[in-house]
Amino acid sequence: MEEIIATAIGALAASGVWLVLRPRTYQVIMGLCLLSYAVNLFIFSMGSLFIGKEPIIREGIKQDLLHYTDPLPQALVLTAIVIGFAMTALFLVVLLAARGLTGTDHVDGGEKQP
Structure with missing residues (x-):
């Protein structure tokens, strides 16, 4: 599983x-999305990858402390997904505005290249 x-x-981080290193703004935005997915998966995997385990240790029940699922990374990833969605929407609006003003979708904003 690991x-x-x-x-x-x-694969997500490499892609x-x-x-992100491409010259067009839409490709840069998609690269940032893939990087955020990679970071979210990394944070999520830090909370242990166990199926059917208790999310929180309860007193009075004997449990192995190494085999429980930590709920904190799950909460962090959920928050990161919401923030990532809002930032992607903002980036797309800025992309459309910049394309309307400059007439090109290149990151450097320079001349149109073939």
Whole structure:
């Protein structure tokens, strides 16, 4: 399970970095989205990857302290998803405004390139 999550995080991060380095603004925005997904998966995986375990340790019940699911990373990822959605919407509005003003969608805002 850990190998699959690590591979997914690596693939998302690599794709995100590649897209961030592209010259067009839409590709940069998609790269930032992929990077945020990679970071969200990384934070989520830090809370332990156990299925069917208690999210919080209760007193009076003997449990192994190493085999419980931490709810804090789940809350952080949920908050990051909401903030990421709002930032993506803001970036798209800025992209449309910049394209309308400059007539190009290149990151540098310079001349139109083929």
